[in-house]
Amino acid sequence: MQKVQHELLVVYANQLLEKEHSGCRALLRDDKVDDLSRMYRLYHKIVKGLEPVANIFKQHVTAEGNALVQQAEDTATNHAANTASVQEQVLIRKVIELHDKYMVYVVECFQNHTLFHKALKEAFEIFCNKTVAGSSSAELLATFCDNILKKGGSEKLSDEAIEDTLEKVVKLLAYISDKDLFAEFYRFISLSNLSLSTVPV
Template identity: 70%
Template sequence: MGDRKTIYLEQGWEFVQKGIAKLIEGLPGPEFSSEDYMTIYETVYNMCTQKPPHDYSQQLYDKYRESFEEYINSEVLPSLREKHDEFLLTELVTRWANHKVMIRWLTCFFRYLDRYFIARRSLPPLNEVGLTSFRDLVYRELYAEVRDTIISLIDQEREGKQIDRPLLKKVLDIFVEIGMGHMDRYESDFEASLLEDTAAYYSKKASNWILEDSSPDYMLKAEECLKRERDRVSHYLHPSSEPKLLEKVQHELLSVYANQLLEKEHSGCCALLRDDKVEDLSRMFELFSKIPMGLDLVANILKQHVTAEGTALVKQAEDAASNEKAEKKDVVGLQEQVFVRKISELHDKYLAYVKDCFQNHTLFHEALKEAFEAFCNKGVGESSSAELLAAFCHNDVK
């Protein structure tokens, strides 16, 4: 078998270039027969395995990168620069998809470089070179405009407008993929701005709602906002954004206005407890469990409210005892028996709240216990509330 005919760089590259041109013209679905593909592959292979000075591995590696750069500068960037808003997003998705197709084909054409030349020289692999060219030339120029367009669309959706969610998903996937295994591009180039915008958006909403709405209505809105943000994550944001996004919403809607929500005169926590608003109290528990020290605030109001109700019962019993000065019957007089039954009913009522609305949380059991301790040590007639309760229980089980 005779020696192979030497393929010179200009001659061989001209042939490979024709294959690349055919690839570009056929995007996104170029058609190469197996014979076409093998001819290009063998040409590259032969140019890389010839004896020096005709081993053109380094030159072909450089031209591989230059092929992407020329294509991007001549076709991709001019097309993208003339588009804006959603048209820019659509074009970017198309160009990115085409670019990945081009990477797959060129990586196959130049596969010998990946297997031997690149491995020996510790150079970036072909796939990485292709992705880096798009990142450096396209992404870095356009990501800020793309990011701002996406955030604008998200805010429009928050206001009730229907947007193209699949399109946003595809664009945000570019932010992830361009990181080549890392999330830094998505996080710093998109997510940080989204979180800042989200905080500003809900801060403005909350400042109006807290003035206009009752606490139950406000909490319904907060609950719905959190649900919709979770829905956004499931449809087009990266899953890693969910806890950070929800934290921003919870801070602006709940943490900032926690005390005002709980203390609203006619609809705050005390009013809900007084009016037996079980569903609203359950919602309050769910929402306030998501913010730092939120449940402590609710439990403290429960404690104050129960203490106030119990103290009022003690005062009523004291007044009745001093007015009537009735003779004691057995151990506990009639008024004292009424008082003890009311205290027992009070405990049962709020224990039901603790179980049904506050999910048996330890904080609320403790709040209820401390509230009863506070007023049960007060006197009724000649006995303390605690003594009356003990005597009542003793007689009740006889």
């Protein structure tokens, strides 16, 4: 039985993982969480069997994140400044949703395995450090936080929802290479708002 398992999973690993309609990429693309869990349990039994699975997971998450960044970049290029600003805030919201989604995969499908935590981290580090229309991720996150704290964002969030959102931003901040830049941007935005609020009408 072990020999058969070895033949199927190791010798034909790439073919099985890359199959167009049932391979790992297809399962991730189609959100087949039960099948992904089964795949994890199978490959977990093989020495280094999870490495190619984690690599495909990283590539998939990176591609989805890059697509979100590109979409925001295209919108910023083709629309007025105020529309672009809204889209940049939408980008942060979508990145948060993407992180929530794939963290569930890591915990539930891949049983909190360190390889998949590492894959998720490395994927987010790639696209969370890109610029959108000249704005760094640190700047976008700082603006997003300011917007949420000032008025609950466009959704008019409750205090509890604001706290939850800010906790998620902190998780994203872990992927930003220049955290000091985020602090500087946020301080600048806060001081600018304070100055505006004290200007006599």
